Every structure is written in structure tokens, then in C-alpha cells.
Amino acid sequence: MTDFSAPHRMSPSAFVIIFIKSLKSIIGTSIILIFANIYDADSIIGNVWLRILAILAISAALALVVSFAQYYHKKFYIKDGYLIFTHGIIQRETASIPLDRIHSLRTKQGVWYRLLDLKGIVIDTLALREEEIELILDEGDWQRLLQRIRQEEQPKATTEPPVYRTDSVRRFANKNLLLDALCQNHLKGMAILGGFLSIIFGHLNDIPYNTFDIIDNYAESYFDEIAADPLRIVPVLATVYVIVLFLWIGRALLRYYDMSLTYDRKLLTFTHGLLSRASSRFAFDKVCTIWVKRNFLEKRFGLCTLILRQALNVTAKKEEDNLKLYGADSSSFFLTWWLGEDYGTAPDIITSKSGKGVFVHSLLPDLLLSVAATAVLCYFNLYVWTYVPAIYLLISVVKGIMTMRHSKITLKDSYIVVYGGRFAEIENYIKYRNIEVVEIRSTPFTRWFHRVTLSISTAGSNFSVRSLKIAEAKLIYELLLLKTESTSANKF
Amino acid sequence: MDTITNCQLDLETTTPVDELRFERLDEKFQSIHIISTVLLYLMFGALALFLLMIDDSLWCIITECVILSALILNLTILRKAYLFRGYALREHDISLRRGVIFPTVTTIPYSRMQQVSIGQNPISKIFNLYSVTVVNGAQTQSSLIIQGLTKETANQIKNLVTEKIRCEHD
Structure with a gap:
């Protein structure tokens, strides 16, 4: 009986499921070939059914090879609080997932799974774009894996939200x-x-x-x-x-x-x-x-x-x-x-306002559009209509100025406010503990204007503050990382 | 009540990202970059040839010339891109620097990492190089890929990052 501490392949019957999946995908792609062959009079094999049978046999053989390679190279084990998963034939990959970062373990049981008494275990982390990892296990292996994960998993830190009367x-x-x-x-x-x-x-x-x-x-x-x-x-x-x-x-x-x-x-x-x-x-x-x-x-x-x-x-x-x-x-x-109660009274740590780069960034696409529209209207001799792109450009100029005026970032003690918006004022409140990635990006104009773009990404949103002074942006960058770190250390 | 933290932020003892010494990728990574770029442009060239040759050979020649010029331009900046590209590991985060026209530094704190993996694609397999992918839960920029590493370095980074993730959790 395995305890998943050494590299382990999936249950042998899982090979059948992988084979069926491969076969479905190969036949799905060779269906055009089948139809083309039905009407191919010059084929070496005269009989239509024999030709289809030959294609199906080749597909099955191919699926057998692919599924065996997939099954053989797919291994997983649990070590030091990590689920380690090795897979891939052409592109080999070994992924290590901390057990406490597993967001959910979902099971699925299609017809084939039920016939073979198997379960498809889908492991989701918060990593949105990452492909789901599916392990095909029998009931015994699934229970043992679940038990092992529970043993290894460390208790998660709990946050204490403000007290409110229930209901x-x-x-x-x-x-x-x-x-x-x-x-x-x-x-x-x-x-x-x-x-x-x-x-x-x-x-x-x-x-x-x-x-x-x-x-x-x-x-x-x-x-x-x-x-x-x-x-x-x-x-x-x-x-x-x-x-x-x-x-x-x-x-x-x-x-x-x-x-x-x-x-x-x-x-x-x-x-x-x-x-x-x-x-x-x-x-x-x-x-x-x-x-x-x-x-x-x-x-x-x-x-x-x-x-x-x-x-x-x-x-x-x-x-x-x-x-x-x-x-x-x-x-x-x-x-x-x-x-928290004192969110409004928290003093600012630092505030950085965007420069004219925001105005240019906002205006440029509208300017190009207006020029193109004017050119088209002039080409068709519709000179009287050129007032439309002119008004559009005028609105864009106002929009650019407003965007520039609104764009700024403020760091408070326990949260950040990213201000933005064109004609409306928009405030985005983010806690440090929600920050996932921080990025600083220069442009070819940075050497002359000393402005950069600062990007912050959370699990549900992404913010970019353009045209910030380089010194301020770098200070904010470091503060964001330090605060992110200190909030997670304090289990905020 | 909600806990409001007020920790001392020690910027003096922290090495700022722009003062970090970024580790360069393996020299062989340049060859991978060149092969990948040439293959990509060959694909573009073949596509243009396929789409335009039938109707208009003049447009086809012009497009091919543009693609060839872009390839030459791209190849000339590859060396600069290689020299600029690098990674740096700090106590609490990992940073990746890349880009020639839009130089970018991306940093992910260890406490936000969801998984770490080592991988090889068919081209990097030829040069025996590996890549380390660090995945987090962000909506965009959800992974940071450090390419062009030897097996030893890739394993070192992976072990270090996994160890750091554990420490951050504890």
C-alpha cells in the first residue's frame, strides 16, 4: 500500500481512460481524413469501409502509443508539504504545488470512470491560467491521497474581520x-x-x-x-x-x-x-x-x-x-x-501623481482615429462632416486632461488607493495582502522624461499607473513589496 | 476588530530592485533565442508566400523583404536583450528583468506563489537547458518564467523558492 512519498503512477486502469481520451481527440482530428477518403477514387485501398477501418486502426495505434507515453511519464508524490507532479512527453515539466495553496480538490466521474470504478481528481490552485491537474485514481488511492494531504496540510491563518451584529x-x-x-x-x-x-x-x-x-x-x-x-x-x-x-x-x-x-x-x-x-x-x-x-x-x-x-x-x-x-x-x-473603522483617517505614507504621459497615452489613439476619419471624409468629398472627428478630438483632449488629473496612487498604512477614471473619478481600494505581483516598466521615452509605469496585480484585478516619477515609483515599488511581506508575516 | 498592522519598514537595509545584481542566463540561451526567432520569422515568411504568391508576386516580394528586414533587426537586438535579461532572488521575493524597448522588472513575493515547476521544450532540450516557472494567483502576469538555466541552477532556484515558500508560510 502506497503512502505517496515516492514517485507514483496513477492507477493502472487510468491508462484506459487516458487511451479513450487520446482516441477521441485523434479521431476528432482525423474525421476530415475519413470524409476525404470516402470520396477518394484514386486510393490504393479500393473498398471505402476498408479505408475507414485502416484510418481507425492507425488512429487507435497512435492513441495507444500516446496514451501509454502519457501514462508512463505522469507521476506524482507528496514530499515536505508539496504535491509534486511530473508530466509531458515532448515538453517535460515537474510542478511543485504547496498543499496549503490547493484551493479545491474536485472529483469527477464520467461513464468510463464509473465503469472502471475510478475518480478524476482535479486539483485547483488560485493560479487562474494554469491548466488543471487531473489525477485518475481508484477509490482506495483517492482516500489514501486525501488522508495524506490532510496530514501534511498545515492549518491556515485566519483573518479577523470587523465585528458586526449577525443578521x-x-x-x-x-x-x-x-x-x-x-x-x-x-x-x-x-x-x-x-x-x-x-x-x-x-x-x-x-x-x-x-x-x-x-x-x-x-x-x-x-x-x-x-x-x-x-x-x-x-x-x-x-x-x-x-x-x-x-x-x-x-x-x-x-x-x-x-x-x-x-x-x-x-x-x-x-x-x-x-x-x-x-x-x-x-x-x-x-x-x-x-x-x-x-x-x-x-x-x-x-x-x-x-x-x-x-x-x-x-x-x-x-x-x-x-x-x-x-x-x-x-x-x-x-x-x-x-x-476597518479607521480607514478614512489613516494617514498617507506616500502619494505619487501621474504626469503628462497619461494625457498623451489617452489622446494618441483618438488622435490617430480622428486623422484617419478626416482623411476618409475628405477623400469622399464629405468636407461638411469633418466637424465630427474635430468634436471627437476636442472631447478626447478634455478626456486626456481629466485622465491625467485623476491618475495617482496613494499608499496608506494598511491599504492602497489607486485613483483613475476619465470623466468620472474612480477609486480602487486594495489591501497589501491581496497584492500578487508588482511590476515597473520603462518606455523609450523614460531616459528623457524620467517617468515609468507601475503595475499591481491582485487575484481579481490589475492596475497600471502610468507616467509616475521614476524615483517615486521605485520607492512605492519597494514599499509595496515590504508591506506585502509584512502583512503576510503578521497574518493580516 | 480588524487588525491594522504598523510595522517598521526598513528601506535602509533592503537592496532596492534597481540596485540588484541580476543573474545572467546561460550563454547557450542566446542560441535558443536565435533559433526560436528564425523559426518564427520563417513561419511568417512561409505564410506570406502561401497567401500572396498566387495572386500578386510583387506584394509577395515586398512582404518577404519586410519580414527579412524585421528578422535582421530582431537578431541585432537579441544580444542586447540577452545581456539585459536576468533574475534576482531576495529574501522575500524573486524578480525578473527583461525587455529592450520596454525594459520591465517584475517581482513576486514568495508568500504569493502557488506552484513552482521546472520544464524543457524541444529546443531547450537540444541545448540541455531548463526553465523555472513560478505561478501565482494574479489575474494577469500569473506566471514568471526564468528561461535558459542549466539543470543545476534550475534545481537550485526551485529548491530555494520551495524552501522560501515554506518559510514564508511558517
């Missing part, structure tokens, strides 16, 4: 939800609607070409009419805007109507929805960023948009686990819950 309830007014939905930037929605309409327009190609010609001629004549008087486009845009506005409000009401929050010290549970009630749960330890947005209108009416971003892994998908809260400014409530 406290907070309600979100529908009036504020409606008001905040009206305060959003609906122009983005117009772009989406435009994209949707362009898809429909793309499908018009499927309609018989006569129909398309009729529509095309009509559109051309209508466009000529509009081209003569550009102001005629205004009512069209206004109509689209109103449609988008209604869609936005409808969507917000459908999803977030009558929202209520039940909270205690470790968990936030939201229930919301107009037609069907949905619930979203946020564990204190799983939240990795609080995103707060306030645009001009939201600030005017005391509203804000807030997102609680959670740590993602292979079992959690990006948007499903994030909830957007529209309505009255409740940021201080959520920030107090997550960062």
Missing part, C-alpha cells in the same frame, strides 16, 4: 437605483447598440442580393440627403440615446430592483431582482478590491457606483462573481466593513 440588514432604495441608472454614461450603451445593429446589418448579406440592393440604394439616397444637412443626424442620435437610456434603466431595474443586504462580520449577502430574485455572496477574505466610481452627476446627487471584486480562480468566472451597486453613496459602509 444586520441594509436596504437600498429603488429611487436611488433609478436616479443612479440615469446618471451613468449611456454613450457606451450607444456603442454597444451600434455594434448590435452592425451585426444585424452584416446578416443582411444573407438576404437575396436584390433586397440588399434596394436597401443599399435607399440608404445611399437617404445618406445623400443627410450629407447635405449634417444637423439632420441629431434627431437620429437623440432617438438612439433615448432607446439606450430606457434599455439601461430596464436592465438596472431587472437586475437590482429592491436590493437588500444581510451582513455579518464575515459575509455580505445581497438579494436583488425584479422578476426573479437573485442572491450574491461576498466573503470577507475573498474580496480583493473595492471599486468606487463617482461621475459629475453622481457627486451632485450624493450617489456612487460600487463594485466588490472577488479573487478569481478556475472555479470562479470574471463577471459572475462581481456585483455592481448603483445608488446612494454607500462606499463608507463597505470600506469600513472591509478595511
